[in-house]
Amino acid sequence: MVELSHDSRPIIGRGPPLTAYFITxxxxxxxxxxxxxxxxxxxxxxxxxxxxxxxxxxxxDFPFRATDWVTESFADRSRLRQENLELTARxxxxxxxLQRFAVLExxxxxxxxxxxxxxGIADKVLVASILNVDLDPFRHRVxxxxxxxxxxxxxxxxxxxxxIFGQVSKVNAATAEVILISDAxxxxxxxxxxxxxxxxxVGTGDQNKLSLPFVTVESDLQPxxxxxxxxxxxxxxxxxxVAQVSKVKRAGSMFALVEAKPTAKxxxxxxxxxxxxxxxxxxxPAAGDAGSTPSPASAAPPAQAGGx
Amino acid sequence: MFARRLxxxxxxxxxxxxxxxxxxxxxxxxxPDLALLAMIYFVLTSPRIAGLGYAWLSGLFLxxxxxxxxxxxxxxxxxxxxxxxxxxLRMRMFPIVQQAVIVMxxxxxxxxxxxxxxxxxxxxxxxxVRWLPVLSGALLWPLxxxxxxxxTRRSS
Numbered sequence: 001m002v003e004l005s006h007d008s009r010p011i012i013g014r015g016p017p018l019t020a021y022f023i024t025x026x027x028x029x030x031x032x033x034x035x036x037x038x039x040x041x042x043x044x045x046x047x048x049x050x051x052x053x054x055x056x057x058x059x060x061d062f063p064f065r066a067t068d069w070v071t072e073s074f075a076d077r078s079r080l081r082q083e084n085l086e087l088t089a090r091x092x093x094x095x096x097x098l099q100r101f102a103v104l105e106x107x108x109x110x111x112x113x114x115x116x117x118x119x120g121i122a123d124k125v126l127v128a129s130i131l132n133v134d135l136d137p138f139r140h141r142v143x144x145x146x147x148x149x150x151x152x153x154x155x156x157x158x159x160x161x162x163x164i165f166g167q168v169s170k171v172n173a174a175t176a177e178v179i180l181i182s183d184a185x186x187x188x189x190x191x192x193x194x195x196x197x198x199x200x201x202v203g204t205g206d207q208n209k210l211s212l213p214f215v216t217v218e219s220d221l222q223p224x225x226x227x228x229x230x231x232x233x234x235x236x237x238x239x240x241x242v243a244q245v246s247k248v249k250r251a252g253s254m255f256a257l258v259e260a261k262p263t264a265k266x267x268x269x270x271x272x273x274x275x276x277x278x279x280x281x282x283x284x285p286a287a288g289d290a291g292s293t294p295s296p297a298s299a300a301p302p303a304q305a306g307g308x
Numbered sequence: 309m310f311a312r313r314l315x316x317x318x319x320x321x322x323x324x325x326x327x328x329x330x331x332x333x334x335x336x337x338x339x340p341d342l343a344l345l346a347m348i349y350f351v352l353t354s355p356r357i358a359g360l361g362y363a364w365l366s367g368l369f370l371x372x373x374x375x376x377x378x379x380x381x382x383x384x385x386x387x388x389x390x391x392x393x394x395x396x397l398r399m400r401m402f403p404i405v406q407q408a409v410i411v412m413x414x415x416x417x418x419x420x421x422x423x424x425x426x427x428x429x430x431x432x433x434x435x436x437v438r439w440l441p442v443l444s445g446a447l448l449w450p451l452x453x454x455x456x457x458x459x460t461r462r463s464s
Contacts, residue, residue, distance in 0.1 A: 019390075031379070052372075064330070132330050134330045141375060
């Protein structure tokens with residue numbers, strides 16, 4: 001039971017009248033929402049509040065980080081040895097491939113120079129950890145431990161070791177919020193590695209599924225096709241893996257039902273890379289490409305935001 | 309008095325922490341709004357100390373913490389706080405089960421408001437899962453009261 005408090009003064013008559021207070025605060029809330037949604041004027045208020053809230057986020061993150069650290073410190077020797085052997089083997093293999101890659105890269109650069117186009121090669125990366133904080137069960141957002149102080153900017157591309165992860169949606173002083181490519185509000189322009197078909201991959205709210213709603217029935221896409229980023233819109237660097245086509249169903253009259261599985265480990269990644277790259281110098285050949293895919297302007301505000 | 313005030317702010321912080329602690333995937337949608345429950349409890353027991361400003365601020369901090377539209381949870385907390393204030397004299401007389409029912413209605417209203425604002429700002433998620441916290445919150449209410457009672461008795 002709730003006990004009767006020692007404080008049982010009448011509701012009305014002491015302090016500010018309750019209803020007037022309520023209406024004032026409600027009006028402020030609505031004003032804040034409108035300002036936040038429409039005019040993006042109050043980023044400074046959010047920034048100030050996020051400074052107050054930062055210790056809370058750190059406090060939530062701390063025990064998880066500490067357990068990680070402890071388990072790592074006390075990992076037994078044989079496991080570490082095993083891991084080391086595996087990594088050495090993998091490194092040897094990677095080095096071998098890299099030798100070939102160096103030649104290819106050189107060749108690629110020469111070709112690109114001929115076309116006077118050196119766009120889209122990541123020239124600076126920053127490793128960021130994902131804070132162990134749950135933002136919203138129904139939206140795919142994560143919080144990184146790098147913010148404006150580290151040079152992070154809005155709409156910056158975020159990658160993990162396996163592909164494109166998402167893009168920065170909000171920048172605070174010491175943290176940044178990232179929207180994953182699987183968020184239902186996210187869309188990313190992609191191109192099939194095999195056939196060159198360009199389209200848009202839209203998040204579904206399921207971390208293992210992207211949907212490609214603007215693929216016509218005749219398009220040349222097959223399960224297993226790797227989808228790479230095209231770099232259109234200037235947000236993501238071109239040529240990085242985004243997803244692998246998992247299902248193509250050619251029913252209906254105009255659009256095929258196509259699904260793809262993100263290559264990045266969206267649900268497991270602990271560390272991600274923030275990428276700086278030189279955006280395409282000349283405007284993307286949008287007119288020619290837009291013909292094959294309907295414009296997703298209404299479906300994809302974040303992915304389109306960075307268009308220059 | 310000072311101890312009580314401190315208790316309110318500490319429980320607000322605790323509620324906010326529990327709102328963002330990572331939970332296993334299946335448990336995540338069920339997460340009860342402990343910050344909101346704590347707010348209702350304090351508005352019920354001592355409405356003059358924990359007033360509308362307290363409710364509004366809790367909501368605002370939750371907005372920032374979750375990266376939502378600024379003012380969304382603030383408005384939700386404010387509306388629930390105001391109604392609790394209005395119902396306070398009656399609700400304090402109710403047996404615990406009846407109280408839990410009223411709390412469930414308040415939580416339902418709160419989540420309807422959140423759902424509505426989500427829709428307006430284009431974040432709409434329409435699955436039935438999003439209404440689970442209403443149920444889990446109502447079920448937790450007796451526990452919140454028990455915990456709150458023991459804490460306030462110690463502090464005053």
